[in-house]
Amino acid sequence: xxxxxxxxxxxxxxxxxxxxxxxxxxxxxxxxALTAALAGLRVALVDSGPRLGGQYFRHPAVPGxxxxxxxxxxxxxxxxxxxxxxxxxxVWAASREPDGDLLIHCATRHAAAxxxxxxxxxxxxxxxxxxxxxxxxxxxxMREQAGATHRDAAAAAGGAAGAGREERAVVLRARxxxxxxxxxxxxxxxxxWDLPGVLTAGGAQALLxxxxxxxxRRIVVSGTGPFLLxxxxxxxxAGARVLGVYEANGGLGLAxxxxxxxxxxxxxxGYAAALARHRVPYRTRQAVxxxxxxxxxxxxxxxxxxxxxxxxxxxxVECDTLAVGYGFxxxxxLGTQLGCQTRHDVDGSPVLTVDATLRTTVPGVWAAGEPVxxxxxxxxxxxxxxxxxxxxxxxxxxxxHGTARTFRTAGTAATSGIASxxxTSGIASxxxTSGIASxxxTSGIAxxLPTVDAEPSGAPATSGVPATGADVGGARxxxxxxxxxxxxxxxxxxxxxxxERWRAFGEALQRAYPVKPxxxxxxxxxxxxxxxxxxxxxxxxxxxxxxxxxxxxxxLLARPGMGWCQGxxxxxxxxCLAGEQPQPPRRPIAQPVTLGALAxxxxxxxxxxx
Amino acid sequence: MSDVxxxxxxxxxxxxxxxxxxxGLDVTVIDRGPVAGGTxxxxxxxxxxxxxxxGPELELAVLxxxxxxxxxxxxxxxxxxxxxxxxxxxxxxxxxxTELAGKQGVEHTLVPAQELRSFEPHLAEGLAGGVYYPQDAxxxxxxxxxxxxRHGADSFGHGTLRLRLGATVTGFLRSGDRVTGVRTTQGDVxxxxxxxxxxxxxxxxxxxxxxxxxxxxxxxxxLVTEPLREPLIRHKVYxxxxxxxxxxDSAGLETSAVVEGTPAGTVLIGASRERVGFDRTxxxxxxxxxxxxxxxxxxxxxxxxxxxxxxGFRPYCxxxxxxxxxxxxxxxxxxxxxxxxxxxxxxxxxxxxxxxxLAGERPDLDLHPFRxxxxxxxxxxx
Numbered sequence: 005x006x007x008x009x010x011x012x013x014x015x016x017x018x019x020x021x022x023x024x025x026x027x028x029x030x031x032x033x034x035x036x037a038l039t040a041a042l043a044g045l046r047v048a049l050v051d052s053g054p055r056l057g058g059q060y061f062r063h064p065a066v067p068g069x070x071x072x073x074x075x076x077x078x079x080x081x082x083x084x085x086x087x088x089x090x091x092x093x094x095v096w097a098a099s100r101e102p103d104g105d106l107l108i109h110c111a112t113r114h115a116a117a118x119x120x121x122x123x124x125x126x127x128x129x130x131x132x133x134x135x136x137x138x139x140x141x142x143x144x145x146m147r148e149q150a151g152a153t154h155r156d157a158a159a160a161a162g163g164a165a166g167a168g169r170e171e172r173a174v175v176l177r178a179r180x181x182x183x184x185x186x187x188x189x190x191x192x193x194x195x196x197w198d199l200p201g202v203l204t205a206g207g208a209q210a211l212l213x214x215x216x217x218x219x220x221r222r223i224v225v226s227g228t229g230p231f232l233l234x235x236x237x238x239x240x241x242a243g244a245r246v247l248g249v250y251e252a253n254g255g256l257g258l259a260x261x262x263x264x265x266x267x268x269x270x271x272x273x274g275y276a277a278a279l280a281r282h283r284v285p286y287r288t289r290q291a292v293x294x295x296x297x298x299x300x301x302x303x304x305x306x307x308x309x310x311x312x313x314x315x316x317x318x319x320x321v322e323c324d325t326l327a328v329g330y331g332f333x334x335x336x337x338l339g340t341q342l343g344c345q346t347r348h349d350v351d352g353s354p355v356l357t358v359d360a361t362l363r364t365t366v367p368g369v370w371a372a373g374e375p376v377x378x379x380x381x382x383x384x385x386x387x388x389x390x391x392x393x394x395x396x397x398x399x400x401x402x403x404x405h406g407t408a409r410t411f412r413t414a415g416t417a418a419t420s421g422i423a424s425x426x427x428t429s430g431i432a433s434x435x436x437t438s439g440i441a442s443x444x445x446t447s448g449i450a451x452x453l454p455t456v457d458a459e460p461s462g463a464p465a466t467s468g469v470p471a472t473g474a475d476v477g478g479a480r481x482x483x484x485x486x487x488x489x490x491x492x493x494x495x496x497x498x499x500x501x502x503x504e505r506w507r508a509f510g511e512a513l514q515r516a517y518p519v520k521p522x523x524x525x526x527x528x529x530x531x532x533x534x535x536x537x538x539x540x541x542x543x544x545x546x547x548x549x550x551x552x553x554x555x556x557x558x559x560l561l562a563r564p565g566m567g568w569c570q571g572x573x574x575x576x577x578x579x580c581l582a583g584e585q586p587q588p589p590r591r592p593i594a595q596p597v598t599l600g601a602l603a604x605x606x607x608x609x610x611x612x613x614x
Numbered sequence: 615m616s617d618v619x620x621x622x623x624x625x626x627x628x629x630x631x632x633x634x635x636x637x638g639l640d641v642t643v644i645d646r647g648p649v650a651g652g653t654x655x656x657x658x659x660x661x662x663x664x665x666x667x668x669g670p671e672l673e674l675a676v677l678x679x680x681x682x683x684x685x686x687x688x689x690x691x692x693x694x695x696x697x698x699x700x701x702x703x704x705x706x707x708x709x710x711x712t713e714l715a716g717k718q719g720v721e722h723t724l725v726p727a728q729e730l731r732s733f734e735p736h737l738a739e740g741l742a743g744g745v746y747y748p749q750d751a752x753x754x755x756x757x758x759x760x761x762x763x764r765h766g767a768d769s770f771g772h773g774t775l776r777l778r779l780g781a782t783v784t785g786f787l788r789s790g791d792r793v794t795g796v797r798t799t800q801g802d803v804x805x806x807x808x809x810x811x812x813x814x815x816x817x818x819x820x821x822x823x824x825x826x827x828x829x830x831x832x833x834x835x836x837l838v839t840e841p842l843r844e845p846l847i848r849h850k851v852y853x854x855x856x857x858x859x860x861x862x863d864s865a866g867l868e869t870s871a872v873v874e875g876t877p878a879g880t881v882l883i884g885a886s887r888e889r890v891g892f893d894r895t896x897x898x899x900x901x902x903x904x905x906x907x908x909x910x911x912x913x914x915x916x917x918x919x920x921x922x923x924x925x926g927f928r929p930y931c932x933x934x935x936x937x938x939x940x941x942x943x944x945x946x947x948x949x950x951x952x953x954x955x956x957x958x959x960x961x962x963x964x965x966x967x968x969x970x971x972l973a974g975e976r977p978d979l980d981l982h983p984f985r986x987x988x989x990x991x992x993x994x995x996x
Contacts, residue, residue, distance in 0.1 A: 097896065099896070109898060551649030551777055557649065560655040560756040566922070567841070570922060590924075593901075596919035598918065599905040599908060599909050599916055599919070606902040
């Protein structure tokens with residue numbers, strides 16, 4: 005379907021469902037959608053952003069900057085010609101119809117996609133009022149902007165294209181769903197983290213887009229994990245003065261990890277060289293444990309840490325911006341809404357359980373990329389492709405791929421063309437050193453600039469560096485799957501092995517860069533744990549004293565996680581404070597949706613009698 | 615050895631424990647989860663007199679309303695005596711509401727159509743009128759339950775009220791016919807009396823003692839909006855259909871608009887009732903209908919975002935009355951459950967009356983309508 009085309013169907017009671025709806029337009033989603041579309045399936049891809057790319061690739065196209073980006077752009081163009089791409093659509097729920105079809109519930113304010121790739125549904129003639137993008141704002145931003153900005157953060161978020169439109173509901177009916185919703189930043193609270201000028205590592209990349217905004221800033225980068233490196237080198241390259249990168253763990257002992265074996269040495273060396281070129285100090289076993297300032301960040305306390313992250317010494321560094329990142333939280337709520345089984349990843353994050361074909365435990369639902377375990381964009385893309393193959397095989401088996409269409413390719417050649425081209429191009433090329441630095445995301449985050457920014461959207465926010473990912477035992481990658489067409493046919497051994505390697509690598513990274521419990525000692529009684537609801541540590545402790553024995557009851561008694569971000573920002577910390585592993589999210593409304601849009605879904609014949 | 619074991623740390627169990635401790639009894643509260651982890655934590659916090667038909671439940675509600683006001687003075691939780699406004703869509707409904715209000719005999723004000731907006735400036739046009747009930751209130755139920763337990767433990771002597779969380783009751787201890795305690799996953803707990811305040815799971819607890827108690831779940835969804843800067847809605851506002859749905863026997867989905875603001879700035883939107891067992895799967899059609907009804911009542915809500923939703927399982931009995939009192943079939947066993955959607959509102963009266971029973975006093979209200987053995991035996995019912 006070319007730009008401007010009507011999507012196949014935007015009503016829940018439409019005549020024919022999509023063979024596949026993909027949620028998330030990052031590497032996993034695009035690869036999965038394209039693979040399935042090339043196999044002849046009727047595919048729609050939905051993403052909340054103004055363009056495809058997810059957190060990693062979503063930025064104004066600057067072709068040639070990264071091998072991975074070039075390939076992604078080719079895939080995105082190819083997808084646009086073969087599928088309905090619905091951008092600026094927030095997916096807030098997925099549900100199962102009695103007949104077995106899946107409904108993907110979206111909300112959008114945009115009638116036409118002002119992107120180079122794709123179109124959204126035709127305008128709603130009754131549309132009036134207001135703009136989009138507010139969902140891309142985090143709870144902290146809400147608070148900072150005094151609650152008013154959910155009406156006008158739009159300009160920052162989505163551009164002018166959709167200005168003045170009322171949000172409306174769009175429902176996609178699908179035989180199958182691929183969840184490729186990525187991950188969002190995982191911050192930890194510390195005194196002063198609610199000050200303007202404190203960003204997540206992912207939020208800091210948004211600064212890069214601003215160009216002039218970044219140049220001249222004095223930035224400190226802190227947290228744990230290899231993602232800090234591209235963030236720091238990107239900021240330095242954009243003209244910021246990066247005063248230091250503080251890695252709370254043991255740091256770049258990457259030689260010990262399978263990184264070199266994967267040929268990623270060039271990537272790391274590239275970041276290291278960039279940091280050295282800009283004279284950026286890289287310090288391990290140190291972290292920012294407090295931020296100071298009257299109205300915004302003026303200085304931070306950097307602490308030396310022992311192995312458990314207890315503070316052993318401190319010094320103060322003056323700066324005006326702080327970027328922190330302690331890993332990523334996979335976005336899995338669409339899966340949990342549908343009842344998909346979850347497991348705990350190496351770092352404790354709940355992720356969706358999948359088999360070797362990326363199929364979840366719920367029929368018709370697949371997941372790829374970070375939602376099945378944080379592992380970076382390369383793994384995400386591979387998994388997207390594998391899921392696409394499995395979905396195509398499933399459609400073949402079911403024979404319900406749409407009577408009016410025939411397969412473009414037949415039999416095992418279901419994935420052809422670009423998908424196979426991709427096999428040999430970008431993936432083998434490992435020196436994507438520039439890619440991450442250019443992944444700034446303009447949408448929405450710019451409006452939330454003074455605060456830590458998480459990405460509560462449906463779009464992926466993958467780590468730039470392949471960053472972890474446990475496996476469902478080796479079984480997932482080893483081919484012990486349940487694909488309808490047989491795993492061997494669906495997942496060629498070469499892909500299975502590659503996936504296994506990358507998963508193992510991701511897992512090694514999670515082990516090398518854990519979050520250690522000592523951070524809880526950085527907090528004071530008045531340190532906000534939940535910024536949306538302004539819940540200080542003391543209130544969490546009171547709730548526990550009152551009989552809250554788990555994170556959920558802490559939330560019920562003290563309100564952390566009840567605000568805008570729905571616990572995306574504070575959920576991990578609250579779980580740690582409550583002494584339990586993070587539980588699978590219960591978010592029946594995955595993204596905010598206006599009551600007007602929601603009300604429009606009420607079936608006329610459902611009206612109560614009164 | 616406690617005088618009383620209360621099974622269930624929801625708001626009803628907390629009230630039973632609080633009043634029992636206040637009456638001088640030693641109390642142990644047992645819950646398999648945290649405080650307020652069940653239905654208490656998944657409702658709206660209604661303290662209503664307006665939605666009750668004249669009769670025993672209304673008497674209970676009026677007593678409870680008074681008790682909530684004095685409990686609120688303990689502090690530690692939000693109690694908002696905001697009043698409730700029941701609105702009528704048609705003249706006929708307004709006539710019925712007026713008639714009901716006359717029979718209830720509780721404080722109220724008839725509100726003609728042209729005066730509705732002086733109560734609620736953002737109400738939709740075209741409503742036929744309403745009835746305002748100043749006694750209706752809202753309470754933050756989780757903190758209220760936790761606070762009652764805390765006060766029960768702190769105020770009446772050391773060791774008077776103990777809390778054992780994370781312990782699941784697996785059976786009853788007996789001496790002859792008489793219940794002498796409970797078995798739990800964390801060992802046996804001895805007590806002179808056991809109060810079943812297990813809410814929606816009260817039937818299961820009763821069954822452990824061999825007593826039939828038909829408490830079943832009725833699922834309700836609530837929508838929560840983003841926090842509003844300015845309060846849009848001042849009272850608890852609901853349509854007349856809510857009153858009829860509360861007492862309905864229908865197994866199918868019923869919804870009626872119940873809309874109100876909270877101190878946190880959010881707007882809570884209910885209410886739906888369905889009998890679907892303990893199924894937590896979110897129903898988009900139910901959420902859509904709740905939104906539609908709320909927008910119909912308050913058009914300004916159209917552009918407000920829902921940011922979350924939750925559901926709970928209201929414990930209902932076939933006659934929609936709670937079960938309060940001693941179980942004549944099992945000496946030593948008392949019940950305080952089955953309050954359906956009114957458990958928050960009715961908790962203090964329930965606890966107060968049960969504590970009177972436990973202390974050997976004559977209860978302030980006749981508990982006969984709430985007696986545990988009023989239901990046909992399971993076989994007959996089937």
